[in-house]
Amino acid sequence: METIAYVLLTIVVVCWLVAMVIGMIAAFPFGLIGLIGLAGFGLLFIKVLSQRLKSSEDDYYSKNVDK
Amino acid sequence: MLITTQDEFADHVIVETLGLVRGNTIRARHLGKDIMAGLRTIVGGEVTEYTKALAEAREQAIDRMIADAKSLGATGVVGMRFTTSAVMQGAAEILAYGTAVKLGKRA
Numbered sequence: 001m002e003t004i005a006y007v008l009l010t011i012v013v014v015c016w017l018v019a020m021v022i023g024m025i026a027a028f029p030f031g032l033i034g035l036i037g038l039a040g041f042g043l044l045f046i047k048v049l050s051q052r053l054k055s056s057e058d059d060y061y062s063k064n065v066d067k
Numbered sequence: 068m069l070i071t072t073q074d075e076f077a078d079h080v081i082v083e084t085l086g087l088v089r090g091n092t093i094r095a096r097h098l099g100k101d102i103m104a105g106l107r108t109i110v111g112g113e114v115t116e117y118t119k120a121l122a123e124a125r126e127q128a129i130d131r132m133i134a135d136a137k138s139l140g141a142t143g144v145v146g147m148r149f150t151t152s153a154v155m156q157g158a159a160e161i162l163a164y165g166t167a168v169k170l171g172k173r174a
Contacts, residue, residue: 002099002103005099006099009099009102057127060101060169061123061126061127062123065119065122065123066119066122067115067118067119067122
């Protein structure tokens with residue numbers, strides 16, 4: 001149930017982001033400001049996500065420590 | 068590595084005091100767990116997401132303190148304490164600290 005909720009929320013977020021990007025492209029050239037900002041956030045998010053996926057220390061504590 | 072919250076061990080003597088050791092971490096759960104934790108405040112009961120997050124943080128802080136103690140050549144830590152502080156919403160620092168010592172068997 002939790003996984004299904006995460007999938008649904010992810011779909012909503014992706015749709016929202018796509019709509020935002022389309023809106024920013026339609027608002028060219030002023031939409032460039034938002035696109036560049038979004039790209040910046042996107043790069044930071046990718047960096048954080050890749051660090052988390054590579055972190056075996058975080059995986060160890062997540063999997064082995066219960067309440 | 069023997070760890071105690073007391074100032075000494077019942078069955079060991081302190082033969083050398085090495086100094087302060089500490090380990091800390093700041094952990095957060097992912098956004099989905101934060102949303103669930105927020106929903107739990109509506110229905111009440113244990114917020115298991117944050118219980119687990121703080122348990123993970125305590126273990127990691129202790130492990131780092133042990134690593135710090137081992138780097139000094141310690142065999143024990145006395146006077147061990149935890150302290151915590153909120154850093155941002157959904158994330159807290161856990162600091163474990165104590166005094167690293169070398170232990171000998173009590174006669």
